[in-house]
Amino acid sequence: MLEEHLKKKLQSIVGEENYQDSKTSLLSYSYDATPGFQSLPDAVISPRNKHEVADIVKLCNQHNIPIVPRGSGTNLSAGTTPLYGGIVLLMKHFNKILEIDEENLTVRTQPGVITQTIIEAVEEKGFFYPPDPSSMKISQIGGNINENSGGLRGLKYGVTRDYVMGLEVVLPNGEIIKTGGKLAKDVAGYDLTRLFVGSEGTLGIVTEATLKLIPKPETKKTMLVLYQNLDAAAKSVSAIIANRIIPATLEFLDQPTLKAVEDFAQIGLPTDVKAVLIIEQDGPIEIVEQDMDRIAKICKENQAIEVTLAKSSEDAEALTTARRAALSALARLRPTTILEDATVPRSEIAKMVSAIEEIARRNQVTICTFGHAGDGNLHPTCLTDIRDKQEMERVEKAFEEIFHKAIELGGTITGEHGVGAMKLPYLHLKVGEAGIDLMRNIKLAFDPNSIMNPGKVFTDINRKRVVVQK
Amino acid sequence: MKTAERERIAQGFKEKMDYDQILNCMRCGFCLPSCPTYIESGMDESQSPRGRIAMMKAVVDGEMEPDEDVKRSLDLCLGCRACEPVCPSGVKYGHLLEQARDIINQNKKQSLPEKAVRGIVFNNLFPHQNRMVAATNLLGFYQRSGLQKVARKSGIMNFFPESLSTMEKVLPSVPTKKELKNRPNHLPALKRQKKKVAFFSGCLMDTMFMKTNDATMKLLQYAGCEIVIPDTQNCCGALHGHSGEREKSKEMAKRNIQAFEDVGADYIITNAGGCGAFLVDYDYLLKDDINWSERAKEFSAKIKDITSILVELDFANENLTLDEQIVTYQDSCHLKNGQKTFMEPRKLLQSINGVTYIEMKDASRCCGSAGIYNIVESEMSMEILDYKMDQAKKTRAKTIVTANPGCLLQMKLGIEREGLSGTMRAVHIVDFLLEAYEKDHR
Numbered sequence: 001m002l003e004e005h006l007k008k009k010l011q012s013i014v015g016e017e018n019y020q021d022s023k024t025s026l027l028s029y030s031y032d033a034t035p036g037f038q039s040l041p042d043a044v045i046s047p048r049n050k051h052e053v054a055d056i057v058k059l060c061n062q063h064n065i066p067i068v069p070r071g072s073g074t075n076l077s078a079g080t081t082p083l084y085g086g087i088v089l090l091m092k093h094f095n096k097i098l099e100i101d102e103e104n105l106t107v108r109t110q111p112g113v114i115t116q117t118i119i120e121a122v123e124e125k126g127f128f129y130p131p132d133p134s135s136m137k138i139s140q141i142g143g144n145i146n147e148n149s150g151g152l153r154g155l156k157y158g159v160t161r162d163y164v165m166g167l168e169v170v171l172p173n174g175e176i177i178k179t180g181g182k183l184a185k186d187v188a189g190y191d192l193t194r195l196f197v198g199s200e201g202t203l204g205i206v207t208e209a210t211l212k213l214i215p216k217p218e219t220k221k222t223m224l225v226l227y228q229n230l231d232a233a234a235k236s237v238s239a240i241i242a243n244r245i246i247p248a249t250l251e252f253l254d255q256p257t258l259k260a261v262e263d264f265a266q267i268g269l270p271t272d273v274k275a276v277l278i279i280e281q282d283g284p285i286e287i288v289e290q291d292m293d294r295i296a297k298i299c300k301e302n303q304a305i306e307v308t309l310a311k312s313s314e315d316a317e318a319l320t321t322a323r324r325a326a327l328s329a330l331a332r333l334r335p336t337t338i339l340e341d342a343t344v345p346r347s348e349i350a351k352m353v354s355a356i357e358e359i360a361r362r363n364q365v366t367i368c369t370f371g372h373a374g375d376g377n378l379h380p381t382c383l384t385d386i387r388d389k390q391e392m393e394r395v396e397k398a399f400e401e402i403f404h405k406a407i408e409l410g411g412t413i414t415g416e417h418g419v420g421a422m423k424l425p426y427l428h429l430k431v432g433e434a435g436i437d438l439m440r441n442i443k444l445a446f447d448p449n450s451i452m453n454p455g456k457v458f459t460d461i462n463r464k465r466v467v468v469q470k
Numbered sequence: 471m472k473t474a475e476r477e478r479i480a481q482g483f484k485e486k487m488d489y490d491q492i493l494n495c496m497r498c499g500f501c502l503p504s505c506p507t508y509i510e511s512g513m514d515e516s517q518s519p520r521g522r523i524a525m526m527k528a529v530v531d532g533e534m535e536p537d538e539d540v541k542r543s544l545d546l547c548l549g550c551r552a553c554e555p556v557c558p559s560g561v562k563y564g565h566l567l568e569q570a571r572d573i574i575n576q577n578k579k580q581s582l583p584e585k586a587v588r589g590i591v592f593n594n595l596f597p598h599q600n601r602m603v604a605a606t607n608l609l610g611f612y613q614r615s616g617l618q619k620v621a622r623k624s625g626i627m628n629f630f631p632e633s634l635s636t637m638e639k640v641l642p643s644v645p646t647k648k649e650l651k652n653r654p655n656h657l658p659a660l661k662r663q664k665k666k667v668a669f670f671s672g673c674l675m676d677t678m679f680m681k682t683n684d685a686t687m688k689l690l691q692y693a694g695c696e697i698v699i700p701d702t703q704n705c706c707g708a709l710h711g712h713s714g715e716r717e718k719s720k721e722m723a724k725r726n727i728q729a730f731e732d733v734g735a736d737y738i739i740t741n742a743g744g745c746g747a748f749l750v751d752y753d754y755l756l757k758d759d760i761n762w763s764e765r766a767k768e769f770s771a772k773i774k775d776i777t778s779i780l781v782e783l784d785f786a787n788e789n790l791t792l793d794e795q796i797v798t799y800q801d802s803c804h805l806k807n808g809q810k811t812f813m814e815p816r817k818l819l820q821s822i823n824g825v826t827y828i829e830m831k832d833a834s835r836c837c838g839s840a841g842i843y844n845i846v847e848s849e850m851s852m853e854i855l856d857y858k859m860d861q862a863k864k865t866r867a868k869t870i871v872t873a874n875p876g877c878l879l880q881m882k883l884g885i886e887r888e889g890l891s892g893t894m895r896a897v898h899i900v901d902f903l904l905e906a907y908e909k910d911h912r
Contacts, residue, residue: 022539023534023535023537023539023540024516024521024525024537024539024540024542024543025516025539027516027521027524027525027528027533027534028514028515028516028518028521028524028525029515030524031497031524032497033496033497033498033499034497035496035497072499072502072513073497073499073515074498074499090513092512092513114503135498135499135500137500137503138499138500138502138503261558263560264558264559264560325500325558326558327496327498327558328496328498328500328557328558328559329558329559329560331494331495331496331498331558331559332494332558332559332560335490335493335494336493336496337496386493
């Protein structure tokens with residue numbers, strides 16, 4: 001609990017109704033979607049505007065109280081778990097889309113808006129906001145920005161980073177700055193916008209964002225391709241890209257994942273094949289049809305046993321929705337589901353898939369694989385039981401090997417979930433010690449007292465709980 | 471709550487909660503947008519399924535005491551189970567909620583009046599159909615003797631909470647003593663017989679909503695069903711199960727299984743989503759009872775909602791006609807989430823000539839009725855109802871159709887509260903279908 005005088009001050013900033021510290025509230029904000037991480041905050045605060053955010057930050061900075069900004073808590077790297085206690089900052093009052101600018105093709109929004117709400121609002125006006133993380137019906141756009149979320153359409157359209165044009169951010173010293181704007185070109189100084197995107201809440205608090213929109217593609221087609229051989233599916237992926245076709249979506253699911261997903265969704269997915277690809281292309285109808293024909297041909301040349309085109313947009317939607325449920329559906333099979341998102345260059349996808357199989361076998365763990373194969377971003381998911389210490393050690397070892405393999409193939413330890421607390425022991429593999437040093441210095445320049453989401457990204461900013469006691 | 475109570479509850483959680491089921495929740499949050507209380511509370515995680523399961527886990531793990539706030543959060547849950555069909559991990563939230571409520575209820579000291587009311591309702595009233603009849607007779611006396619008029623005029627109803635006094639207005643005119651006495655126990659098919667079914671008449675449905683039961687049986691007869699109505703059946707026990715009276719609900723389940731097992735019916739038909747979902751779950755309720763688990767399984771496998779059998783028997787292709795009108799449908803949570811029946815009612819409604827069916831937004835979101843929730847958690851229930859009525863109004867429907875008595879009363883309440891009783895009505899789907907059938911077959 002916070003000391004009484006601090007609690008009073010915070011309550012006077014946000015109002016008593018926006019300050020929660022009952023046991024149930026603290027518990028409810030002690031976790032996110034990452035297994036194995038949980039830690040109670042000392043208070044849960046919902047500011048109503050940026051000035052209240054600034055006042056809160058100033059007070060926390062003065063008294064060394066950690067702040068963890070949190071959206072809907074769906075992240076997968078323990079990014080919003082308050083490991084050092086402090087304040088969980090909810091953005092529920094920042095829930096408005098402020099403007100859809102049809103002339104500049106931008107949407108200006110507050111961070112607490114649900115991603116899907118933004119997507120629907122702009123599509124109603126004929127625009128398109130492509131980043132579509134699997135949790136988009138739940139996640140808040142502020143969380144997407146802080147985590148630089150990816151999604152199914154990342155292959156063709158890129159990720160959240162590619163659509164954030166400007167931000168309003170409250171810095172750890174309480175200053176409010178604006179970065180970027182509705183500008184197609186802007187080289188005035190460092191690109192702070194990009195720095196904040198994916199900073200996992202360690203540099204400041206986003207209170208507003210300007211996002212890029214593009215025209216909504218005319219049409220979209222969806223295809224399901226079946227394989228009796230994992231390797232053939234992976235090779236098809238590389239072959240499609242090598243033939244200079246970039247589908248909007250190119251998703252991969254192995255057999256165990258398929259079974260779990262079908263068990264949940266019951267849409268008639270085949271469960272007797274070793275792997276499937278879900279492929280989408282969008283754009284002008286002639287080009288889409290031509291691409292889909294070529295893709296079908298390439299897949300067949302690569303041992304696909306069946307290629308079917310979704311008959312209606314409802315069927316297509318059912319396929320992608322089922323794919324988005326893959327991770328949670330796998331949780332049916334064992335008590336604990338641990339997911340990684342090691343990513344390799346697209347050309348290396350087949351090598352990575354077979355390496356994962358081999359690593360799972362060697363460590364005697366069950367790993368199911370699905371993911372955004374088209375952009376090299378796989379989601380090897382380990383089915384285990386957190387209560388079984390020995391097995392958990394083997395799981396850890398398997399993941400370590402997967403990370404090393406990904407790096408060896410020119411890849412990264414995390415493609416879209418972020419480092420958070422979960423992957424922090426492995427960050428050095430990707431960026432090196434000098435890279436970590438540089439990042440840490442940047443962090444300290446923004447946040448010398450390390451109040452912003454401590455315990456994430458970096459291992460060794462050791463803090464002591466000064467004001468906050470358990 | 472006293473320390474001793476909290477300790478007893480915590481111990482109960484440790485011993486009785488299904489921990490594997492709790493662990494099955496991997497906290498992805500896919501349930502959040504489906505939860506009415508999460509939405510109405512302004513996205514408060516402690517009012518979400520994920521939050522509630524996290525609390526249950528923390529109590530079992532000994533990380534948290536089951537204090538008033540925990541109980542409050544569980545009390546505020548509607549039990550609508552909208553989180554279940556959207557849960558990719560397949561967490562049986564309804565079961566966890568029932569377990570938790572049962573443990574709290576069995577170990578919490580109740581105030582004297584609460585104890586008295588619960589005793590009367592759960593032990594002395596609902597399990598005994600003759601007493602339900604007597605209570606309904608009392609209500610009939612109230613409605614017909616002029617007492618109702620006096621009560622309304624005197625302003626005495628103003629002393630009750632708003633929802634309760636409005637509720638009093640929307641209660642159906644109940645049948646007379648004579649009507650309640652002569653219930654059939656066997657009816658022939660009125661067409662070439664296709665199926666033999668047993669009818670689960672229910673406690674409230676066979677008293678306060680007797681006319682709807684009569685309509686259900688007529689529809690079944692028209693659809694080609696021979697019907698048996700065992701008179702040894704009793705209340706399904708859902709009210710008990712959902713309110714932390716699990717043992718009592720087991721007793722009632724056993725009596726029902728016994729009543730139905732030798733009648734040789736293809737299906738057991740229900741017309742109340744709330745009852746149906748509980749009946750279909752008897753196999754879970756009695757899974758640890760070796761003498762009953764198999765019998766319960768057989769019973770559960772036969773449960774079918776009236777709309778489902780009507781669709782199966784091709785009733786949608788009968789001549790069904792009504793005056794030109796816009797119609798919308800409010801899902802019964804337990805019919806949809808518990809029995810997976812939601813396409814059938816829509817199909818039947820769309821097959822009526824003259825009916826323009828318009829789906830309201832979030833038709834499957836709970837209306838806030840939820841058993842006795844609208845009385846005990848009036849404030850949240852009315853917020854949820856307000857949202858529901860906004861959506862219903864947007865369809866410009868003349869008729870809101872429902873498939874469960876609780877939802878029906880709540881919709882009537884909503885119409886009354888909105889001052890729309892002149893232009894909008896709420897009906898049970900079987901009454902509506904019978905109207906449509908008889909109009910063309912007179």
